[in-house]
Amino acid sequence: MNENELFEDEDIFESTPGTEGGLRGQILDFMRDQLNDEAGPQLESDVVPIAGGSSQQHFAFTASWFNGTKRVKRQLILRQEPASGIVEANMALESVVLSAMRGGQIPIPMLQWSDLTPSYFDTRTLVFERSRGEADRAVLRDKDPFKLGAEGRVDLARSMAGLLAELHAMDPAEASLDLVMPYPDDAVMSEVNKWDYAVDRESLDPDQRLKPARDWLQINLQQAPGYLCLVHGDFRPANILVDDGRISALLDWEMAHLGDPAEDVGWYTCSIYRTEHFPAGWSVEDFLARYVDMGGPELEPERVKFWQVFAVFKLTVIALRAIRKLESGLTGPRPPVDRLIDQLNADIA
Numbered sequence: 623m624n625e626n627e628l629f630e631d632e633d634i635f636e637s638t639p640g641t642e643g644g645l646r647g648q649i650l651d652f653m654r655d656q657l658n659d660e661a662g663p664q665l666e667s668d669v670v671p672i673a674g675g676s677s678q679q680h681f682a683f684t685a686s687w688f689n690g691t692k693r694v695k696r697q698l699i700l701r702q703e704p705a706s707g708i709v710e711a712n713m714a715l716e717s718v719v720l721s722a723m724r725g726g727q728i729p730i731p732m733l734q735w736s737d738l739t740p741s742y743f744d745t746r747t748l749v750f751e752r753s754r755g756e757a758d759r760a761v762l763r764d765k766d767p768f769k770l771g772a773e774g775r776v777d778l779a780r781s782m783a784g785l786l787a788e789l790h791a792m793d794p795a796e797a798s799l800d801l802v803m804p805y806p807d808d809a810v811m812s813e814v815n816k817w818d819y820a821v822d823r824e825s826l827d828p829d830q831r832l833k834p835a836r837d838w839l840q841i842n843l844q845q846a847p848g849y850l851c852l853v854h855g856d857f858r859p860a861n862i863l864v865d866d867g868r869i870s871a872l873l874d875w876e877m878a879h880l881g882d883p884a885e886d887v888g889w890y891t892c893s894i895y896r897t898e899h900f901p902a903g904w905s906v907e908d909f910l911a912r913y914v915d916m917g918g919p920e921l922e923p924e925r926v927k928f929w930q931v932f933a934v935f936k937l938t939v940i941a942l943r944a945i946r947k948l949e950s951g952l953t954g955p956r957p958p959v960d961r962l963i964d965q966l967n968a969d970i971a
Contacts, residue, residue: 645669645681645743649700652742652749653685656735661687666695679704682752697752698734703745713746714738715803716875719852722797728789729753729871755863755870762859762901774867775901781869782859782899783909786890787918789872790851790883799852800880808846809881814839817936826942831963835935838970844928846882853881857890859899884921887913888929893969894937894962931969938962 646669653663667684679702686695703713720733732751740746758767762775770778794800806812818836821827854861855877863871890899891906900906914920941957948956 645700648743649683649685652735652737652747653687655742657687661689663687669700672699696734699731699750699752701748701750702743703747713748713876716878717748718802719799719875719878722799722802726792726797728785728792729869730875731871731873753863753871755865757860757863757873759858759860759898761862761864762899762904763897764901768864768867770867772902776904778864778867778869779899779901779904779909780912782857782862782890783912783918784916785862785869785872786854786857786886787913787916789854789857790886790919791917792852794850794852794880800850803878803880805850805880806846809850810844810846813879813881813885814843814932817932817939820939821942824943824946826939826946832935832938832966835931835938835966835970839928839932839935842924842928842931844882844884844925847884850880851883853879853883853885855879855886855889857886858895882925882929883919884925884929885932887918887921888926888931889933889936891926892930892933892937893965894934931966934962934966934969938966 646665649669650663650665654661657663664686665683666686669681669683672680672682681700681702682697683700684695684697686693688694701713717733717736717738720730723730724733731753733748734751735749737743737747756768760767761770762779766775794803818839821832821836827833854872854875856874857872861872861874862869863873887910889895891909896906900909910921910926938959941959941962944952944954944957945959948954
């Protein structure tokens with residue numbers, strides 16, 4: 623079995639969505655506060671849990687309210703921090719990023735309301751207007767869930783490289799993101815150490831199976847880049863909406879931060895994601911060339927390699943956290959930790 627087959631069907635990031643519970647009443651109370659008494663908000667559908675990532679819970683519903691001249695109806699997505707997630711995420715920061723980027727060139731979901739205290743919900747909550755399109759992590763695979771055809775999948779893969787270049791070319795200062803996001807003294811060291819320290823702090827690796835990779839990352843630590851960009855943190859096909867073969871929105875900004883553009887590139891091109899991200903006729907070299915052609919910085923091969931190894935290490939830490947949660951009673955698929963570690967060791971060999 624080669625690296626392109628190894629993790630093809632492993633949904634490391636997927637988790638079992640929560641249940642509706644008392645959300646209906648909370649949503650109505652929240653909407654009355656966000657609108658006004660005269661608006662008369664109503665729920666026009668059930669609140670339905672939908673599949674989401676490992677760090678958030680998602681629910682879909684339709685609501686209506688009176689806007690002064692007529693009653694309008696909107697399809698909405700409610701996004702909540704779960705009681706126990708496996709990825710540390712900052713929803714308050716995510717709301718700031720999305721608000722700052724509204725109206726820009728990067729297609730993002732429309733943030734409607736936020737409850738970050740929280741005052742109306744059990745946990746911090748964002749409400750989005752539902753964007754056009756669908757998401758499927760297999761969109762670039764031969765499974766072809768959206769029936770794009772071989773050429774259409776390559777076109778979409780080209781668009782993803784261009785979108786990432788466009789994101790990294792954006793000046794964070796123009797959106798004042800450098801004022802509201804943590805500004806690292808060393809963007810490489812701070813990101814690596816955050817995940818490295820988690821292994822010891824959470825006692826995730828008592829048998830020291832990650833030691834070779836942790837040592838490799840410290841020995842091969844790259845210098846901080848000359849400039850910082852907005853790093854998405856989880857840029858991949860699973861986090862785009864596709865409408866008629868085109869990208870309509872880039873989702874899931876909870877791991878966004880200021881950092882090295884090569885971090886997103888390494889994440890997208892790492893060994894584990896090769897099948898998921900690279901359809902026939904489209905290679906890592908094609909991706910990197912397209913990324914540069916569309917305005918992304920030229921990246922040294924050793925820098926890309928470093929972040930590719932880091933990506934597999936980060937995924938392994940997330941998987942070990944998921945195992946810990948499963949052992950404590952959380953339900954969901956069991957991540958392939960052994961194979962992740964084997965792949966990580968192969969990458970640094």
